[in-house]
Amino acid sequence: MPHQVSPRDDGRERVGPLRVGGVGTGRIFQWAHLRAYPDLLDKARLTAFFDLDTSRAAAACEKYREALQIHASAAPAHAEAARENIAELRVCDSLDELLDHVDIVDVCTTARGRMPTVIAAAERGVHSMVEKPMARTWIEADRAARVVGETPGVHCQLNDDNIFDPKYRILHDLLAGGAIGAVHNVSLIRGSLLDATSVLKSQASALENGGGCLMDYGSHGLAGVWYMLGTHLRVARVEAVRIGVRHRHRVLEGDPFVMEVDDDAHVRFLFEDPATGAWTTVFLESTWCGGEIGLHESKSGGQGDGYLRIEGEDGVIDATGAGEIRILRWDGGETRVPLREYPGETISVREEIETCLDSVAQDTRPEFDIEFGADIIAAIGSAYLSAVERRAVTLDEFKEFSREYVRDHGDGEEAEVAILNHLLAPYRRSAAGPRSR
Numbered sequence: 001m002p003h004q005v006s007p008r009d010d011g012r013e014r015v016g017p018l019r020v021g022g023v024g025t026g027r028i029f030q031w032a033h034l035r036a037y038p039d040l041l042d043k044a045r046l047t048a049f050f051d052l053d054t055s056r057a058a059a060a061c062e063k064y065r066e067a068l069q070i071h072a073s074a075a076p077a078h079a080e081a082a083r084e085n086i087a088e089l090r091v092c093d094s095l096d097e098l099l100d101h102v103d104i105v106d107v108c109t110t111a112r113g114r115m116p117t118v119i120a121a122a123e124r125g126v127h128s129m130v131e132k133p134m135a136r137t138w139i140e141a142d143r144a145a146r147v148v149g150e151t152p153g154v155h156c157q158l159n160d161d162n163i164f165d166p167k168y169r170i171l172h173d174l175l176a177g178g179a180i181g182a183v184h185n186v187s188l189i190r191g192s193l194l195d196a197t198s199v200l201k202s203q204a205s206a207l208e209n210g211g212g213c214l215m216d217y218g219s220h221g222l223a224g225v226w227y228m229l230g231t232h233l234r235v236a237r238v239e240a241v242r243i244g245v246r247h248r249h250r251v252l253e254g255d256p257f258v259m260e261v262d263d264d265a266h267v268r269f270l271f272e273d274p275a276t277g278a279w280t281t282v283f284l285e286s287t288w289c290g291g292e293i294g295l296h297e298s299k300s301g302g303q304g305d306g307y308l309r310i311e312g313e314d315g316v317i318d319a320t321g322a323g324e325i326r327i328l329r330w331d332g333g334e335t336r337v338p339l340r341e342y343p344g345e346t347i348s349v350r351e352e353i354e355t356c357l358d359s360v361a362q363d364t365r366p367e368f369d370i371e372f373g374a375d376i377i378a379a380i381g382s383a384y385l386s387a388v389e390r391r392a393v394t395l396d397e398f399k400e401f402s403r404e405y406v407r408d409h410g411d412g413e414e415a416e417v418a419i420l421n422h423l424l425a426p427y428r429r430s431a432a433g434p435r436s437r
């Protein structure tokens with residue numbers, strides 16, 4: 001078993017597998033994150049659980065105990081580690097208590113709880129990995145990034161599992177290897193169909209989620225595309241083509257619901273290579289209403305499918321299907337790259353968790369770190385600002401716009417609420433005038 005040493009602010013050094021605490025132990029934690037850990041026992045142990053709703057922390061703890069028992073019978077070589085892990089499980093009454101017992105937090109709260117958790121963890125010398133969207137506003141993401149940046153040896157990874165989706169990884173390698181030369185345009189849909197049950201009330205809330213479908217699937221899509229094109233690129237400029245509410249009344253989690261955030265968003269992002277000035281345009285449709293663009297019937301935008309077309313100087317890649325990627329070169333010739341069967345988030349979530357564990361164990365900065373996550377939130381915020389101002393907005397302009405709120409309201413919740421009120425005003429029921437653009 002590899003021994004890892006983790007830094008703590010109390011000067012103590014701990015030897016042994018890393019201890020992970022689950023914070024916000026609801027649906028995504030219980031059905032995706034928790035299930036990854038039994039396979040990673042050599043590297044880490046999930047040992048502590050905290051949720052504002054204690055019954056959910058207790059339920060997650062019980063589910064993990066069962067998963068360890070099943071793992072112990074299926075893999076006798078790991079039985080002792082699984083038993084040791086079962087002996088150290090604890091349900092915590094507070095975040096503070098949890099932070100006393102872990103080296104890393106796996107943050108699966110709703111978006112509002114994420115950055116305060118990361119800050120509290122960093123201040124105690126604890127690393128973090130954070131579900132998407134990483135934050136509601138760029139100012140809270142930036143605040144947390146500064147705390148993490150100023151705490152030596154503490155790391156924070158954005159856990160956007162699209163980055164670890166095998167399809168995006170293959171696309172990244174194909175583009176980096178020059179499969180279609182310089183990339184000019186990318187068009188994609190990320191989203192769900194109108195009758196999908198995956199949209200939660202907390203996600204359709206400006207205050208909890210920082211926006212609607214654009215924050216939800218838009219941040220997912222942007223993370224995947226950014227990784228695919230290369231994280232050395234920067235988003236220079238963002239234009240809201242059409243952001244609006246298409247279906248104001250719907251049923252969410254079994255209850256009638258009035259949509260007061262965007263449920264359909266079409267946005268253009270200009271990615272720039274800082275070294276050469278060359279650019280790529282990304283047209284992203286994120287939606288809770290089913291997709292519109294593209295030539296294909298498959299427009300749901302689910303994990304492994306959804307329209308995705310990449311045009312370059314030497315050819316075009318069609319990555320819409322879940323089963324294969326097709327590369328057509330302008331000078332003739334077609335290559336088909338099969339994709340292995342991908343049973344949803346279970347693979348990509350496991351990979352994101354393992355990547356974070358490795359970066360903590362090796363004390364290396366995660367490739368998809370908190371600053372990368374903060375820039376994704378800034379790009380989404382720029383799209384909302386572009387819709388309000390009816391013009392394209394640069395990321396630098398958006399950051400300056402956000403800092404003004406900090407100057408006027410202080411660096412805290414009041415500024416965040418004010419900024420969200422401004423950016424999401426067009427989608428409220430009371431908003432006058434057209435809902436789009």
Ligand SMILES: NC(=O)c1ccc[n+]([C@@H]2O[C@H](COP(=O)([O-])OP(=O)(O)OC[C@H]3O[C@@H](n4cnc5c(N)ncnc54)[C@H](O)[C@@H]3O)[C@@H](O)[C@H]2O)c1
Nearest residue numbers: 024026027028029051052053056109110111113131132133
């Ligand atoms: N990566 C993906 O593909 C994917 C899929 C589904 C959901 N998500 C993201 O995960 C988030 C959670 O989704 P879910 O379906 O698990 O929701 P959920 O409501 O089932 O779970 C969230 C849990 O967080 C708890 N919580 C909220 N604030 C907290 C805080 N400050 N401290 C501790 N606990 C807190 C809630 O009590 C709740 O139990 C969503 O915001 C969504 O964006 C990501």
